[in-house]
Amino acid sequence: MPDDDRRREASRAAARLQHDLGRYIRFWAPEEMEPDTEALRARLIRDVLATRSGPEGVVPAAAVFEEWLAEEGARFAGAEDAAALERLRSSVEKLRALAARLPMLARPELLELDRLTRSIAEDCRGLVRTVRGASR
Amino acid sequence: MKPRRGRPRVLVIDDQSRTVEALGRLLASEAELVPVRSGDGSRPHARSWREAEPLLDERRPLDAVVLDVRFDLPDEELLPDERLLGDDAAARRRRKERRDRQGIYILERLRRRRPDLPVLLTTAYEDIAFEEAALTLRADSFTYAIGEDEASAEGVVRALRRILEERDSPPRTGRFFWGSSAAMRELRRKVSALAPTPMPLLITGPTGTGKSLLARDVVHALSSRSGAFVAFDCATVPEGLLQAALFGTLRGAFTGAIADRPGVFEAAAEGTLFLDEVENLTSDAQKMLLTAVNDGRIRRLGATAEIPHTARLVAASNADLGRRAKDGSFRSDLLMRLNPSLALELPRLTERREDLPELARATAGAFFGDSRHRRAIASLVRASGGPEPPLTDEALTLALSEDEARKTEAPVTFVLPRKAWTAMEKHPWPGNVRQFEMAIADALAAAVYAGGGASIDASGRARIPLDARLLFDLLAGARAAEAGAGPFSLERPRASSVAAYRRELEKAAMRALFREARGDFERMSEAMTGSPREARAVRLRFNKIGLSAREDR
Numbered sequence: 001m002p003d004d005d006r007r008r009e010a011s012r013a014a015a016r017l018q019h020d021l022g023r024y025i026r027f028w029a030p031e032e033m034e035p036d037t038e039a040l041r042a043r044l045i046r047d048v049l050a051t052r053s054g055p056e057g058v059v060p061a062a063a064v065f066e067e068w069l070a071e072e073g074a075r076f077a078g079a080e081d082a083a084a085l086e087r088l089r090s091s092v093e094k095l096r097a098l099a100a101r102l103p104m105l106a107r108p109e110l111l112e113l114d115r116l117t118r119s120i121a122e123d124c125r126g127l128v129r130t131v132r133g134a135s136r
Numbered sequence: 137m138k139p140r141r142g143r144p145r146v147l148v149i150d151d152q153s154r155t156v157e158a159l160g161r162l163l164a165s166e167a168e169l170v171p172v173r174s175g176d177g178s179r180p181h182a183r184s185w186r187e188a189e190p191l192l193d194e195r196r197p198l199d200a201v202v203l204d205v206r207f208d209l210p211d212e213e214l215l216p217d218e219r220l221l222g223d224d225a226a227a228r229r230r231r232k233e234r235r236d237r238q239g240i241y242i243l244e245r246l247r248r249r250r251p252d253l254p255v256l257l258t259t260a261y262e263d264i265a266f267e268e269a270a271l272t273l274r275a276d277s278f279t280y281a282i283g284e285d286e287a288s289a290e291g292v293v294r295a296l297r298r299i300l301e302e303r304d305s306p307p308r309t310g311r312f313f314w315g316s317s318a319a320m321r322e323l324r325r326k327v328s329a330l331a332p333t334p335m336p337l338l339i340t341g342p343t344g345t346g347k348s349l350l351a352r353d354v355v356h357a358l359s360s361r362s363g364a365f366v367a368f369d370c371a372t373v374p375e376g377l378l379q380a381a382l383f384g385t386l387r388g389a390f391t392g393a394i395a396d397r398p399g400v401f402e403a404a405a406e407g408t409l410f411l412d413e414v415e416n417l418t419s420d421a422q423k424m425l426l427t428a429v430n431d432g433r434i435r436r437l438g439a440t441a442e443i444p445h446t447a448r449l450v451a452a453s454n455a456d457l458g459r460r461a462k463d464g465s466f467r468s469d470l471l472m473r474l475n476p477s478l479a480l481e482l483p484r485l486t487e488r489r490e491d492l493p494e495l496a497r498a499t500a501g502a503f504f505g506d507s508r509h510r511r512a513i514a515s516l517v518r519a520s521g522g523p524e525p526p527l528t529d530e531a532l533t534l535a536l537s538e539d540e541a542r543k544t545e546a547p548v549t550f551v552l553p554r555k556a557w558t559a560m561e562k563h564p565w566p567g568n569v570r571q572f573e574m575a576i577a578d579a580l581a582a583a584v585y586a587g588g589g590a591s592i593d594a595s596g597r598a599r600i601p602l603d604a605r606l607l608f609d610l611l612a613g614a615r616a617a618e619a620g621a622g623p624f625s626l627e628r629p630r631a632s633s634v635a636a637y638r639r640e641l642e643k644a645a646m647r648a649l650f651r652e653a654r655g656d657f658e659r660m661s662e663a664m665t666g667s668p669r670e671a672r673a674v675r676l677r678f679n680k681i682g683l684s685a686r687e688d689r
Contacts, residue, residue, distance in 0.1 A: 012236055015265035019206045023259065023287040027154055031290060053153050125284070128263065 006075065007131065013072035014128045021064045022124025024051045025117045033114070037107045044113055048099050061120070062096040065089075076131075084130050088123045091116050143168045144199035144300050148181035149188045149242060151207040155258050156181040158289030159202065159296065167300065170198065184213040185242045192249050200254045200299055201246065202292070205239035205264055215241035240269045243279065252278050254299045258292055260284045298325075307498050310353025312346055313569060315491030319483045327480060331358035336429055338474040339452040341482025343656045344568035347452040348412055350480065355450055356408040363407025363447070368400045370421075371413040371657075371672050372679050378421045379437055383428075386438035401434050404447035414451040414474075415466055416672055426470045449474075485568040492561055493536055495569065499576040500534035500550065512584045517548060517598045520590040525598060534580075541599055548590075548598045550583060556604040563611050567654030574654055575610050582606050643681055650678065655685060 028047050034040040050058035059067075065088070076085045095116045098109060105113065146163075147170045148156045159169060160180060169180040172187050182188035184207065192198065211220045214234045221227040221234075234241075243255060257264075257273070261281045264270040273279050282295045302321060307314055314320050327350070330337060337355060339347045348367060356365040373381050380390075384399035400409055411417075417425065428434045429449055433442040451474050458476065460466035485492075503509055510527045517525050525531055525547045535541035537554040552560075565571050579602045590598040629640030646660075653659035657675045658668035678685070 012233075012265040015263055016206065016236060018263050019259060023263070024154060026288060027158070028289050053157075121287075125263075132267075 010072075010075040010081065011128070011131045013068075013075050014124075014131045016072070017065075017068050018124045018128050020052060020068065021061060022121045025061050025124075026121050029114075029117070033111075037110065040107070040110050040114065041102065041105070044099075044110060044117070045102055047117060048095065048113065049102065060099065061117075062092055062099065065092045076127075080130050081127070084123065084127045088120065088127065091120050091123060095120065144303065145170050145196060146200050146202060146296065146300075147188060147191055147198050148202045149183075149185070149239075150181050150202070150204040150258070151183045151209055152204065153181065154289075155202060155204065155292055158292055162289060162293040163296070166297070167199075170194075183207075184209055185215050185245055186213055186218070188242070189245070192246075198250075198253060199303055200256060200296065202256045202258060202296060203239050203242060203246075205257055205259050206236055207238035208235055209238065214238060215245065236265045237269060240264075240266065240273075243273070254303065255279045256292075256296055256299055257281045260287065263287075307494055310349065310357060311502075312349040312353045313491075313495055313498055315488060315494050317483075317488035317491045319488055320491065323480060323482070326478075327354055328358065330478060330480070331355045332360065334448055335478075336449040336451070336474050338457070338476055338479040339450065339482065340457070340479050341452075341454060342484055342566075342568055343454050343658065344566075344570035344654065345482035345484065346569050347454070347482060348410065350482065351408070351410040351450045351452060355480075356410075359408060359448065361407050361448060363405050364403065365408045365410065366400050366404035366447070367410045367412060369412045369675075370416040371675050374676065375418050378418060379424060382421065383424065383434045384436040386436050388438060390437070396436075399434070399436070401428060401445045401447050402443075406446050407448070409447040409449050411449065411451045413453060415453045415455040415457060415460055419467070422467045422470050426467060426473060429470070429473045485565040485572055489561060492572070495572060496536060496552070496557075496560075496576055497534055499573045500532075500580060501529065502573075503577050503580045504529070504532040509581075509584060513548060513600075516584060516587075516600070517590050517592075520592055520598065522590060522592040522598045523596045534576075546597070548600065550580060550600045550602055552579070552602045552607075553604040556602070556607040559608065559611060566659070567656050571654035571656075575607065578610060579603065579607050639681065643683060646678055646681065646683055650683070650685075 025047055028043045030043075034043060047061070049060045051061040051064050052059040069085075069089070073085065076082060095113065098105065098113045098116070101109075102113070143165070144167045146159065146167045148159060150156060156169065159167070163169075170191055171178045171180055172182045172191065174187060182191065188201075207214070211231060211234075212218050214231070215238060216234075221231050239257065239259075243257075246253065246255065255278060257279065259281060260283060261270045261273065262284055264273070264281075273281070280295065280299055282291055286292065286295055302324070305314065305324070307316075314324055331354065339350055339355075341347055352365050352367065368381065370378070380397070380399065382399045382401060384402055385397045387394060387396050403409075411425075424434075428445060431442075432444055432446075434445050435442045455466075457466050457471050457474075461468040461471045485495075504513070510532070513532065514525055514527060517523075531547045532550075533544055533546040533548070534550045534552065535544055536552050536557045538551060539554070541549050541551040560572075560575070567574075583600050583602050587600065587603065590600045592598055629637060629644050631637035631640045649660050649663055653663060657671040657678070660678075661670040661674045662668050664670070664674060675685075
């Protein structure tokens with residue numbers, strides 16, 4: 001595949017991740033952080049454990065990422081892309097570990113999980129920008 | 137612009153349910169989400185074009201569509217051809233591409249059926265995988281995308297609210313006419329964001345586009361400032377008096393200054409000071425204005441101490457201030473303080489021709505709103521053998537063709553002949569909105585006060601034709617004035633002395649030229665001297681002999 005086509009495919013793949021994960025992982029986040037811990041937990045359950053919700057049921061954020069990575073990961077071989085992807089992979093790993101105990105997490109851990117969702121959303125958008133920048 | 141009519145109906149087209157959940161929860165009773173009936177019952181969103189399409193034909197029309205871009209659907213539900221794709225590598229690639237741009241395909245189909253239906257894409261333009269599609273979408277003035285920072289339930293709801301508010305926005309704010317063109321909707325958004333701030337603003341646009349109305353009826357009104365709106369026309373005050381008029385004087389500052397007198401800055405305390413035709417300020421006045429804007433302080437003529445001022449400055453110009461700054465005739469530092477990058481630019485009427493029908497009706501509405509005209513219309517209908525017409529807003533209407541008139545049920549319809557309207561649509565309107573409004577108002581006035589009466593149909597409805605020939609003459613007169621040529625007739629003055637006769641003659645000539653030039657002093661100057669450069673002198677003279685740009689239209 002010529003280089004231009006490869007970059008275009010990578011750009012579309014990054015946009016797909018931004019759409020499926022980056023946009024939805026903080027979909028219910030309010031502008032002001034919830035002062036109530038249970039409200040924060042309920043929102044994170046919706047955003048992290050039911051990131052996609054369609055007729056086939058719900059898909060958690062980590063699974064959305066893994067499915068995407070298995071299908072598209074190989075497109076991101078450039079140094080900058082690889083670094084951006086590695087950041088994402090690392091954040092998703094931490095998110096998965098915390099999400100597994102979501103119903104029992106104390107507020108500091110919930111806040112850490114919230115921070116991870118923000119970081120993942122930003123990294124998804126960052127990946128789109130990195131790939132688009134390189135394809136111009 | 138459509139009138140307000142109950143709860144707006146919103147159709148959500150999305151394969152996922154999160155957006156519709158958000159709208160259901162956060163919009164609550166503000167909008168009705170159009171339900172979709174399918175084999176498994178009823179859902180508040182359509183999952184595909186196949187489900188959405190029949191809803192476009194429902195009796196109750198839609199007010200907005202919320203549309204996702206990426207759809208995970210089976211092949212047979214995917215546009216463009218809803219067919220199975222197979223399972224080889226090429227088919228998989230094609231499937232992926234169709235899913236990624238499904239929203240764009242849906243939008244294309246939607247636009248064929250409803251070109252002006254507002255559509256909110258639940259993604260940012262920057263996130264659309266196909267850049268060429270994103271560029272096309274940006275050019276479609278009825279398609280909106282959410283901001284990059286609005287990718288949340290609240291963000292989507294906020295974006296939809298903005299669209300629905302726009303749909304319900306009245307065509308006029310005060311006397312300022314908006315219309316529905318993309319340029320004016322964009323301007324409306326910009327004004328809503330900037331008007332409440334205290335920052336100085338610049339309004340630009342050719343003559344007759346409504347700069348002073350925008351400043352007074354919109355910017356000042358939306359600013360919620362407690363002080364007055366004070367307009368100051370920089371072109372009409374002689375140079376020697378500019379400083380005193382702007383900043384005020386102390387008693388004894390010059391011969392004749394017998395008392396302290398505040399300037400317009402003080403008159404606009406806590407309010408808005410509107411400086412019209414700001415390019416006419418002398419270099420000294422520009423310097424003082426810059427100090428006033430920079431330091432928030434002014435000094436009255438003759439005073440040693442400065443005093444703070446609290447007026448918000450809004451300046452307007454129909455000149456290219458950027459070019460003036462380059463050639464040194466306008467201070468570039470003053471221009472920068474007027475935030476030129478945020479300037480509110482009013483387009484020429486010819487750049488928003490789609491607004492003409494709405495503007496014609498709004499102008500007619502304003503004409504019908506005048507109780508003197510209403511009484512005259514009622515008397516005209518009675519004199520033509522018709523019943524006493526109700527004089528409500530809905531009872532009086534303007535039709536832009538004979539066909540349209542036949543369809544209207546209003547008790548009194550003024551009928552603009554199709555050929556006259558076609559000519560108006562093509563006219564260059566150098567005097568912009570003001571010139572167009574004057575043409576419509578003149579044609580209506582002629583029909584009411586000097587027309588051939590009304591025809592009354594079997595149901596008692598009155599049809600009053602507007603004189604096409606008069607409209608053609610008005611347009612031709614405007615063209616002649618534009619060229620600075622053509623016939624020039626005056627009302628014969630009467631006076632008690634030769635000197636008074638000479639004065640009245642000048643007034644009549646100025647008034648006739650003013651009307652011919654549709655209130656544009658540059659055109660008056662052109663008609664009088666062959667050059668627009670004397671516009672300032674013409675305006676000064678116009679005011680000096682006791683004429684008023686507002687009253688003598």
